[in-house]
Amino acid sequence: MLRDLGRDDPQIDAVAAIVAQIAPDILLLTDVDYDRGGVALRALADRLGFEHSFALLPNSGMATGFDLDGNQRLGEARDAHGFGMFSGDSGMGLLSRWPIDDSGVRDLSDLLWRDVPGATLPKGAPWTDDIAAIQRLSTTGHWIVPVLAPGGVIDVMAFSATPPVFDGPEDRNGLRNRDELRLWTQVMDGTFGPVPRTFIIAGNANLDPDDGDGLRAAMQSFLNDARLTDPQPRSAGGAAAADSDQTGDPARDTADWPEGEPGNLRVDYVLPAAAWTVTDSGVYWPAPDDPDAALAEAAGPHRLVWVDLRR
Template identity: 80%
Template sequence: MLRDLGRDDAQIDATVAIVAQVDPDILLLTDVDYDLDGVALQATADRMGFAHSFALLPNSGMATGLDLDGNGRIGEARDAQGWGKFSGDGGMGLLSHWPIDADAVQDLSTLLWRDVPGATLPQGPLWSDAVAAVQRLSTTGHWIVPVLAPGGPVDIMAFSATPPVFDGPEDRNGLRNRDELRLWTQVLEGAFGVAPQDFVVLGNANLDPADGEGLHDAMQAFLADPRLTDPRPASPGGKAAADPDQSGDPALDTADWPDGAPGNLRVDYALPAATWTVTGAGVFWPDPADPDAALAQTAGPHRLVWVDLRR
């Protein structure tokens, strides 16, 4: 990634161009690799014009020492805390025009899945006491990061959950995906001694409230939480790319995947606390006739979701 940031790369160039158009003050990137000194992330921040960057070692790629997928081998991508071929594979990075209070960050990424209040753990031959004793809830991470905005701190609640697929009848990934989302509900209820103020939940929940795989009722309940505001960011491109027999509003979709596998879905979210006033929201997914439509396609299947807020 660091190499590609220093030369012409179509996907990086498109992503940089989209960020320049939307011009956010705070930006969460998902599926970016972590390095100990933050060199690659800071290079990304420099390329995109951000003064500040923050990342922690993600759970993705972190070895468990166990054969989680039961294939008789350990140390493979599916045996890590979160899918990953190496430690730091597919992490998160927060970029900001304003300072980040790294000393005040609250990191919930080490929390064991079994220790989440009300957790529903999978049942089956691949789940055991030994697995439960090491398996963290967070596929990538759950961070509460204070950004020192001019009007006061903004608590960014960042996460990137597992896709609720690629498992068996035990629905391990589906249950984990739901509990990764439920963790934020527990936080808002005061669990773990965490009390975010003027927060914004940012990240890839990998869960649509109506379509695709996963336990939709979890996302429906989360979006209906009175402590949150759902700005319902929309786009003309999503509406134009509606899948046949889609249940949800296609204008709200944030990822462009092949029809039915899994199809276009709303999986990326920017959900502010109810204490904020929303002045604008959208998804960067231009209409197919728009010259910028090619940018969105080249940048990858996920679309940038944005929300404008004031106190």
């Protein structure tokens, strides 16, 4: 990424153009590689016009020393705490126009899956008690990051969960995906310390409430939590790209994948606490006849989700 930032790159150019149009004050990026000095993320923040950036080493690519997928080989991408070919692969980055209070960050990424209250662990091979003793819940991370906005602190609760596929009948990834979402419910319950009033949950849940794989009832329940507001952002492009077997509202989709593999889904979310007032929201997915439709395509399969808020 650092190399590509120094030359013409269609994907980076498209991302920069979209961010310039939407002009967010806070931006969460997922699937961004981490480097210890933050050099690449800082360069990307400069390109996108953000003064402040934050990242932590993700669980993705972090070696476990165990054969997590049971294929009799060690050290592969699926043997890490979260799928990744190297330490730092596919992390997250938070960019902000306002200062970030690094000293106030609460990082739940090292929490063991088995230690989450009410966790449902898989049963059967390749899962073992030894794996349960080391397996972290977070595929990438669960951060609570205070942003020092002009009107007061905003706690951004950021995550990027595992896809609920690529496993066997034990449904390891499906169960883990659900518990990664449930962790935020427990944060709102006060299980992990004081609950901020003006928080915003943001990230890739990899779970659609109506379509695709995964334990969809968990997302339905989460979106109905009275402590949250679901802005239900929409796009004309998503509505025009509906899959033939889709049951949910395609205008709310946030990812453009081939039909059936797994098809277009709503997997990316910005969910403010109920204390906020939502003034506007959307998904950057222009209609096919819009001149900017090519920008969304070039930026990648995930679409930018945005929400405007006031206190």
